[in-house]
Amino acid sequence: MKIADKSTSAVSLVKAALDKAEKYQKTHHIFNWLNQDALRQAEEIDRKIKNGEPVGRLAGVPYAIKDNYLSRQGETTASAKILTGLSAPLDATCVEKLEAEGAILIGRTNLDAFAHGSSTENSFFGPTKNAKDLSRVAGGSSGGSAVAVALDIVQFATGSDTGGSIRQPASFNGVFGIKPTYGAISRYGVVAMASSTDVLGFFAQSAADLDLLMSITAGQDAKDQTSLPDFYGTKDEKLEKQKLGYVKEFMESPALDPEIKAALEGKLTLARSKGFETVELSLPTLEYALAVYYIIQPAEVASNLSRYDGIRYAFRSQKGKDIASVFSQTRSEGFMRENKRRIMIGNFVLSSGFYDAYFLKAAKARTLIIDEFAKAFSKVDAILTPVSPNPAFKLGEKVDDPVSMYLEDVMSVPVNLAGIPAVAFPAGETKSGLPLGLQLLGPRRSDKNLLGLVEDLC
Amino acid sequence: MEITDETMNHLAELSNFSLDSSEKQALKQDLASILRYISKLDELDTTKVEPTYQVFEMENVWRADDIFPQDADREALLALAPESLEHQIKVPKVL
Structure with missing residues (x-):
């Protein structure tokens, strides 16, 4: 991470970031809001450096937040019409920690409204374009954050990952992304989607940068009951001679793009040459993970989004005549089509008569998936898999076909259901120049070890 | 599992949506294809399996009954609402 010091001023870092942000906004549509106060904040950091006052570990580092993070700076819209005009009266704990270290907010990045989607096409403000190919999607839901880092506008950006929303856009744009262990980072002040799988994480240009961001933001927070006591970095030693697993069912999947498969095989060969043992694993229950996820997640979405009713937050339709x-x-006006699909499916699987057949069944299947991972991690230290079956697809290709869009998540959602960490990293490009990404999965609390392993494999 | 118009009306009511007929028809098709996909779970045997609702290692922790200052005060929270009057959120007529 390039931080401001006596030789590099915060103002020059921030000015470069703002210039690039404005330039790429015209072509890629990355930001929902740009921070006009950023230069003043940079001057303040430079003044401290000049006076020899202490500055943080991210002094003057330009960064961006996914627009579902609350902050007193700018409006928090979650790229949804129903939240437009919402000026948050508080900062998310994660934002507070980053800015306490001197990071400077450049802007708020675009996402699928309420983080519902895998392409950033479901944004009320329109799609973000892929960093490498303007005819393709950025991935999602944290598409804007991934592209902001891939185009080197900011040095890092925040994301949220409920079913793959950090890892898939990271791999579509060729950057690093971490989905930490469930509970590692406080979610206080971030718009909730599906509470049993939502985690916060980051995009950056290296595993080492992700490590720094984790060490700054992980830890327990009284404002988030699900945050874990800080475990990150408490065991600094890296495991020697690790065993690396790969999933037979993913490798044999007819949906898997041959170039992604070849990239994965290449990494396994590299791992063996570095002394790792590689082990084929059979995880047959993962085939059901996507169905489980598209029951549990909409159920939680339906509950979490019931609070948006035109009374307490920002937008109220003028068409309503009485309270109902x-x-x-x-x-109806404030949600996108995809939000409506999920809310209705959620209410369906939770409704009387269908609860046992869908929601309860999915909750039981979730146990089987967790058990299958536990068994796998008794044999290996980490598992290498694709992030998604294909590289970035064309804009418009899947947006009207919800199931084909959901299938994007088929290899990323098992991680969220089990609450385990995963790190997505770049693994070359297709012949036509599109980024390819892979992910490394580990048992709960192995986040730091995974980042070390990724460095070995890159 | 077939989605009937009656089911759609019920779901729209549960979800608090007022949908016009074209949107309702489009969503009906979407929901039918999603349900077809998630019904794949029927293949999986889950007898004698305990359900998992959350993956947090939950244990009860007692804390002192102290009051912590909130991040936002009453006026700041009221300012989020589309309309407010005399320190209260203003809503359309209820009765």
Whole structure:
């Protein structure tokens, strides 16, 4: 991470970031908001450096937040019409920790509204374009953050990963992304999607940068009951002679792009040449993970999004005549089609008569998936898999076909259901120049070890 | 599992949406294809399996009954609402 010091000023770092942000905004549509106060904040850091006052580990580092993070700076919209105009009266704990170390907010990045999607096409403000190919999607839901890092506008950006929303856009744009252990980073002040799988994480240009960001932001927070006591970096030693697993069912999947498969095989060969043992694993229950996820996640979405009713937050439809029609008109106008699909599916699987067949069944299948991972991690230290079956697809290709869009997540959601960490990293390009990404999965609390392993494999 | 118009009306009511007929038809098709996909779970035997609802290692922790200052005060929270009047959120007529 390039931080401001006596030789590099925060102002020059921030000015370069703002210039690039404005330039690429025209072509890629990355930001929902740009911080006009950033230069003043940079001057403040430079003044401290000049006076010899202490500055943090991220002094003057330009960064971006996914627009579902609350902050007093700018409006938090989650790229949804129903939240437009929301000026948050508080900062997310994660934002607070980053800015306490001197990081400077450049802007808020685009996402699929409420993080529902795998392409950033479901944004009320329109899609973000892929960093390498303007005819292709950025991936999602944290598409704007991934592209902001890939185009080197900012040195890092925040994301949230409920089913793959950090790792898939990271791999579509050729950057590093971490989905930490469930509970590693406080989620206080971030718009909730599916509470049993939501985690916060980061995009950066190296595993070492992700390590620094984790060491700054991980830890327990009284404002988030699900945050874990800080475990990150408490065991600094890296395991020697690790065993690396790969999943037979993923490798044999007809949906897997041959170039991704070849990249994965290449990394396994590299691992063996570095002294790792590689082990083929059979994880047959993962085939059901996507179905489990698209029951549990919409159920939690339906509950979490019931609070947006035109009464307490920002947007209220003018079409409502009485209280009931204010609720329903606000929700009908304020949500995107994909939000509506998920809310309705969620209410379906939770409704009387269908609860046992869908929600309860999925909750039981989730146990089987967790058990299968536990068994796998008794044999190996980490598992190498693709992030998604294919590289970035064309804009418009899947947006009207929800199931084909959901299938994007088929290799990323098992991680979220089990609450384990995963790190996505670049693994070359296709012949046509599109980035390829892989991910390394580990048992709970192995986040730091995974980042070390990724460095070995890159 | 077939989605009927009646089911759609029920789901729209549960979700608090007022949908016009074209949107309702489009969503009906979407929901039918999603349900077809998630019904794949029927193949999986889950008898005698305990359900998992959360992956947090939950244990009860007692804390002192102290009051912590909140990040936002009453006025800041009221300012989030589309309309407010005399320190209260203003809503359309309820009765």
